[in-house]
Amino acid sequence: MAVPHSVAPQSVPQPAPHVAVAHAARLAHNYDPLPVTIATAQGSWVTDTSGERYLDMLAGYSALNFGHRHPALLAAVTAQLDRVCLTSRAFMHDRLEPFTEALCALTADSLALEGTSPMMVPMNTGAEAVETAVKAARKWGHERGVAEPTIIVAAGNFHGRTTTMVSLSSDPEAREGYGPYTPGFRVVPFGDAQAVADAIDESTVAVLMEPIQGEAGVVVPPPGFWASLRSVCDDAGILLIADEVQSGLGRTGTTLACDLWDVRPDLVTLGKALGGGIVPVSAVVGRADVLEVFTPGTHGSTFGGSPLACAVGLAVVDLLATGEVQERARVLGDHLQTRLDDLVTDELVAEVRGAGLWAGIDLMPGWGSGRDLCRALAEVGVLIKDTHGATVRLSPALTIDAEDLDLGVDRLRQVLESREASEEL
Incomplete structure (x- = not known):
């Protein structure tokens, strides 16, 4: 699927039941990755083997603080x-x-x-x-x-x-x-x-x-x-x-x-x-x-x-x-936390914690698991990671463009609102 510039709530796929991704026959099953097979990457974006692009909001659990393939x-x-x-x-x-x-x-x-x-x-x-x-x-x-x-x-x-x-x-x-x-x-x-x-x-x-x-x-x-x-x-x-x-x-x-x-x-x-x-x-x-x-x-x-x-x-x-990267992470992090706090205010998520460009988000009871949210976000071109049940983590590259950061949060809001809207029908 092509990654859309905007996603209408009714078009966002609903979280699917957990389905294990097929592994290579000889690869130990100590991981259960999302159904995305990455072939190339640059900055905050990755491209899968079919040519679809995804915004990487995980950045290798902070291993990619400077994004993919920093020059x-x-x-x-x-x-x-x-x-x-x-x-x-x-x-x-x-x-x-x-x-x-x-x-x-x-x-x-x-x-x-x-x-x-x-x-x-x-x-x-x-x-x-x-x-x-x-x-x-x-x-x-x-x-x-x-x-x-x-x-x-x-x-x-x-x-x-x-x-x-x-x-x-x-x-x-x-x-x-x-x-x-x-x-x-x-x-x-x-x-x-x-x-x-x-x-x-x-x-x-x-x-x-x-x-x-x-x-x-x-x-x-x-x-x-x-x-x-x-x-x-x-x-x-x-x-x-x-x-x-x-x-x-x-x-x-x-x-x-x-x-x-x-x-x-x-x-x-x-x-x-x-x-x-x-x-x-x-x-x-x-x-x-x-x-x-x-x-x-x-x-x-x-x-x-x-x-x-x-x-x-x-x-x-x-x-x-020089400290410029740290300051940029602080400024963008304040913006990220403000936008995520709005999700709490709007009762789309239960709690948000974080510092800088690092955040943990607890889902509302009954929304589904963190894995469900990660799968739904992957469907609209954003990659994050769940942890411990109904919690997900964001750790985008410190070099992420402000527009891309907002895009990632917009997609998160749209997926959350779509689930909420479907439950009200």
Whole structure:
């Protein structure tokens, strides 16, 4: 179907019952994608194998903060492909130090450095970055005489899908069936600083949380929560670790989401957007006195910090260095939130949460599932993603045109109004 410029309510397809998409016979069924097969992409738009175009309002869960195939990122990767792609960390290469210096400079003002210089550990995926932060915190604790270090985490978290990461998850779908689980984590309610304080004992070495919970439905904590976390960790002499794999690098209208509250964590995990949507790149950035626990042979990665990864990561940092991308995300984000709030006022959706160009939307009871809404929107040329039942997420590229952003919200409103109108007949 061609994507129309406007959609009359009666022409919007109604959400269909969930139907699994056919998979290739040899492809494991660990995903259930919408019936869209993407062949090409540019900016905020993708084209499927039949030539139909769709507005991408998901942007790879924030991995595509700069849109598909950003010219500056493509240029950096193309130039590096002509030079060297991989050396392994058995040798140095000429892109590693510039990337390290640039990323540390970008994040330095957002970190609690305790009088030290920032340090960085490059990895590949977001889950690897969080695993690295967990290892650093545990080793830091061991060196201070903590025999069995524990880390406090939040219910509703999403930190990845490795065995350790699902061990600290409270999501049954992500967790069940993967035991025995890695010990050493205590789960408390998200947004409850007193619960964190009550969970701390002599074994606690760190608090690890997402500033805003992405997979949970873009759940924003109550005012003062992160400031209280910082105080609780300072009083206990433990580390505050922010998982900014989804929320960082401009998504919330600030370089890091923690900047929204002027709170400086000791360690930050970064990923997704750090690779520009081209290659997986992640990192842990933070206090040198913590990350110095890693010595030769104690932690590593074959591809982490490769020349190709550093080239694209450096180009990403360059795009963020002036602050223009962050400011644009803040301004467009305010506009997006205003338009989504109107959907609540008009009783088309139950609740909207968000920061910058990031939003979670809860559907009205009885409307259908988030998956239903995603299927209906795909039918009118807009791609988003559901999570946890009747909730959907929006995370468009930070480079999206204002007109395209409005187009996406217009289509969302039209689909919601169409369902409402059909129920009144």
